[in-house]
Amino acid sequence: MELKMSKVKNIFDPHHLKAFYEKFGLPRLIISSFLLALFILAFIMKMDITILLSDSLARIGMNGLLVLAMLPTLVTGVGLNFGLPVGFVCGLVGGVISMEYDLTGFTGLFVAMLCAIPLAVITGYLYAALLDRVRGQEMMVGTYVGFAVVAGMCIFWLTAPFKNPSMIWAIGGKGLRVTLTLYEHYSRILNNFLSFKLFGVTIPTGLLLFFGFFCLLAHLFFRTRTGLAMVATGANPMYAKSSGIDTRTMRYTSVILSNVLAAIGALVYAQSYGFLQLYTAPLYMAFPAVAAALIGGASLKKATVGHIIIGTILFQTLLTIALPVTQTVLQGTDISEIARMIISNGMILYALTRNERG
Amino acid sequence: MADSKVAPKTSLQKPPVKQDNNQSSFDRILSELSVPLFFALLCFAGIVAAQLNPRFLINEIITRLARNLFLVLSLIIPVIAGLGLNFGIVIGAMSGQAALIIVTHLEIGGLPGFLLAALISVPFSIFLGWLTGLVLNRAKGREMVTGYILGFFANGVYQLVFLVLVGTLIPMNNPKMMLPSGIGLRNTMDLIAVNRALDRALFSSLKLGPFQIPWATFLVIAALCLFTSYFTKTKLGQQMRAVGQDMHIAEVSGINVNRTRLIAIIISTVLGAWGQLIYLQNLGTFNTYNSHEQVGMFSIAALLIGGASISKATIWNAIIGVLLFHTLFVVSPLAGQRILGIPQVGEYFRSFLAYGVIAVALALHAWQSKKQAQKQVDAQAEQLLED
Numbered sequence: 001m002e003l004k005m006s007k008v009k010n011i012f013d014p015h016h017l018k019a020f021y022e023k024f025g026l027p028r029l030i031i032s033s034f035l036l037a038l039f040i041l042a043f044i045m046k047m048d049i050t051i052l053l054s055d056s057l058a059r060i061g062m063n064g065l066l067v068l069a070m071l072p073t074l075v076t077g078v079g080l081n082f083g084l085p086v087g088f089v090c091g092l093v094g095g096v097i098s099m100e101y102d103l104t105g106f107t108g109l110f111v112a113m114l115c116a117i118p119l120a121v122i123t124g125y126l127y128a129a130l131l132d133r134v135r136g137q138e139m140m141v142g143t144y145v146g147f148a149v150v151a152g153m154c155i156f157w158l159t160a161p162f163k164n165p166s167m168i169w170a171i172g173g174k175g176l177r178v179t180l181t182l183y184e185h186y187s188r189i190l191n192n193f194l195s196f197k198l199f200g201v202t203i204p205t206g207l208l209l210f211f212g213f214f215c216l217l218a219h220l221f222f223r224t225r226t227g228l229a230m231v232a233t234g235a236n237p238m239y240a241k242s243s244g245i246d247t248r249t250m251r252y253t254s255v256i257l258s259n260v261l262a263a264i265g266a267l268v269y270a271q272s273y274g275f276l277q278l279y280t281a282p283l284y285m286a287f288p289a290v291a292a293a294l295i296g297g298a299s300l301k302k303a304t305v306g307h308i309i310i311g312t313i314l315f316q317t318l319l320t321i322a323l324p325v326t327q328t329v330l331q332g333t334d335i336s337e338i339a340r341m342i343i344s345n346g347m348i349l350y351a352l353t354r355n356e357r358g
Numbered sequence: 359m360a361d362s363k364v365a366p367k368t369s370l371q372k373p374p375v376k377q378d379n380n381q382s383s384f385d386r387i388l389s390e391l392s393v394p395l396f397f398a399l400l401c402f403a404g405i406v407a408a409q410l411n412p413r414f415l416i417n418e419i420i421t422r423l424a425r426n427l428f429l430v431l432s433l434i435i436p437v438i439a440g441l442g443l444n445f446g447i448v449i450g451a452m453s454g455q456a457a458l459i460i461v462t463h464l465e466i467g468g469l470p471g472f473l474l475a476a477l478i479s480v481p482f483s484i485f486l487g488w489l490t491g492l493v494l495n496r497a498k499g500r501e502m503v504t505g506y507i508l509g510f511f512a513n514g515v516y517q518l519v520f521l522v523l524v525g526t527l528i529p530m531n532n533p534k535m536m537l538p539s540g541i542g543l544r545n546t547m548d549l550i551a552v553n554r555a556l557d558r559a560l561f562s563s564l565k566l567g568p569f570q571i572p573w574a575t576f577l578v579i580a581a582l583c584l585f586t587s588y589f590t591k592t593k594l595g596q597q598m599r600a601v602g603q604d605m606h607i608a609e610v611s612g613i614n615v616n617r618t619r620l621i622a623i624i625i626s627t628v629l630g631a632w633g634q635l636i637y638l639q640n641l642g643t644f645n646t647y648n649s650h651e652q653v654g655m656f657s658i659a660a661l662l663i664g665g666a667s668i669s670k671a672t673i674w675n676a677i678i679g680v681l682l683f684h685t686l687f688v689v690s691p692l693a694g695q696r697i698l699g700i701p702q703v704g705e706y707f708r709s710f711l712a713y714g715v716i717a718v719a720l721a722l723h724a725w726q727s728k729k730q731a732q733k734q735v736d737a738q739a740e741q742l743l744e745d
Binding site: 082140141147148155158174287339340348349352 | 493496497499500502503504506507508510511513514515517518521522698700702703706707709710712713714716717720721723724725728
């Protein structure tokens with residue numbers, strides 16, 4: 001009993017609090033308290049919290065891989081991968097190919113991934129070669145390369161020789177539709193895999209397992225020789241170079257990995273959403289992912305799998321419950337889009353303007 | 359810059375290097391002109407393919423020059439001060455719109471309304487420009503990406519103010535402008551009162567052949583051109599140039615770098631606000647929540663197409679850029695329609711070009727400055743070896 005008391009005292013010790021605050025960081029503190037306030041509001045307004053939680057879990061799994069795609073480039077010091085749409089579009093191409101042959105279920109999803117991965121490796125290599133030549137401006141160049149790729153792909157979607165009538169415009173018969181429904185193919189297949197209800201909360205087991213599996217892979221990967229070499233490249237490039245690490249290869253590898261993760265993430269996103277969104281839909285995909293990684297505590301110099309998971313959970317839960325809660329409280333005014341904009345961009349700004357040494 | 363400093367020394371020692379240098383300067387001129395030339399060719403091909411009526415095209419281009427040139431010109435000063443392309447111009451556009459909303463609410467029309475809006479936008483844009491400058495000073499070397507994100511962030515705040523706070527915290531009662539719920543402004547705003555107020559302020563009946571010319575707008579644009587070229591010759595302008603070339607050397611020689619950069623951004627933001635006012639009075643209507651979003655990107659793409667780079671931009675770059683970019687803008691959907699039978703192809707091609715041009719320009723600049731730094735290191739190493 002006495003021991004317990006002293007422990008409790010310890011936690012509220014000012015030194016401990018300060019250390020905790022420094023480790024947790026101001027932005028995460030603000031976001032967590034905001035999230036807590038929203039939950040309390042939801043409770044006061046007698047909203048169905050189980051639905052909010054179910055939706056949040058689905059959203060976490062849906063976006064998790066896209067956030068994880070930020071990890072490799074952050075670790076090697078290439079920076080935030082604003083060129084996420086490059087990989088995302090590869091995923092969409094894979095999805096469209098699998099649809100063209102009317103593949104359904106897990107076959108459909110995995111064939112889509114198999115088609116997408118080689119594409120993502122090739123485009124990732126080209127993208128990495130470009131980023132390597134523009135060191136120091138990777139983020140800005142990445143943003144606009146991503147935009148240009150999305151805009152260029154719009155022309156591809158319009159003119160590509162796909163024949164499946166469920167995908168092309170009904171009138172004119174030329175070009176793919178803006179959104180392709182996956183209802184008859186592999187809509188929510190990961191979400192529904194082994195899913196069950198716990199106290200009324202739907203747990204999308206397959207989806208979370210898939211995300212968890214990739215997080216575990218990433219975690220293990222950064223324990224391997226190559227992974228450690230990547231960490232060294234990001235932490236201190238000169239030192240890494242002098243100890244015999246080929247830093248350029250490490251950076252290339254990280255960009256390719258990020259691109260592949262983005263491609264797989266795009267398909268996970270699409271199956272959870274139930275639609276493949278083509279044309280300009282992937283344009284701003286990078287920003288929520290970037291913001292989530294930063295909210296989790298990742299910085300331009302340091303990032304871990306833990307940061308990614310925490311960031312995804314915080315940010316996606318916030319986005320999911322902000323809409324219904326504020327709508328109930330403010331009677332119809334939708335503040336969630338505004339909150340998303342301010343929080344995600346504020347977070348990116350915070351990371352960009354923080355003076356980091358070392 | 360560093361290149362030319364190194365060049366004479368080595369050329370005295372080794373003639374072959376000089377020749378190489380000559381060639382590279384020729385290359386540089388060619389590469390400077392190559393972008394506008396390429397786009398001129400593209401425009402020409404588009405015009406031929408679209409089989410446009412030249413009268414329609416010229417009319418369109420005159421309108422678009424008057425509409426957009428001021429905004430594009432407002433980008434020049436930050437480039438000189440070494441801040442790169444000011445993506446934060448969106449923030450200036452927002453302050454212009456805020457002023458316009460106030461004027462519309464007060465129901466002051468015509469030229470007085472327009473001038474009042476220009477006046478009201480000044481304190482907003484100075485304050486916001488100052489904030490932008492403070493943020494950008496904390497992100498040296500990443501100004502563009504920071505300014506870009508700052509634009510998105512400001513957009514969130516803008517929406518918060520005009521969609522949520524107006525009617526709740528900010529008392530306002532104007533059913534014509536507000537949503538039926540009494541909270542927030544409508545999505546589109548009719549600017550009948552200030553519609554073409556500046557365009558028609560002077561000699562509105564004086565036509566040049568068959569074309570209607572917005573004389574007053576062009577006069578204002580000419581004044582801005584004069585101001586910009588005068589400004590670069592003042593002491594402050596020279597200081598900006600020095601800061602743009604090398605921040606450390608400027609700091610050592612006694613220039614307050616942060617203050618100079620702040621002023622450059624503030625000027626650009628104020629000009630951006632006025633530019634947006636000119637843009638909107640020409641259109642006569644605006645989307646309360648979208649009109650400013652694309653302003654930064656289109657202006658920057660136009661400037662780059664005119665042959666500017668991240669470290670160098672002139673008035674002529676702006677003029678040629680607007681001319682070419684907007685010709686392409688008019689022509690490409692029609693060309694897409696004629697060639698492929700799908701008008702959307704041209705539209706997507708247009709946005710592909712805008713994004714692509716910015717990406718290529720940024721990449722080329724980063725690539726070149728990296729190469730130059732490498733060259734400098736090599737030259738220094740050579741010198742060391744010779745000594």
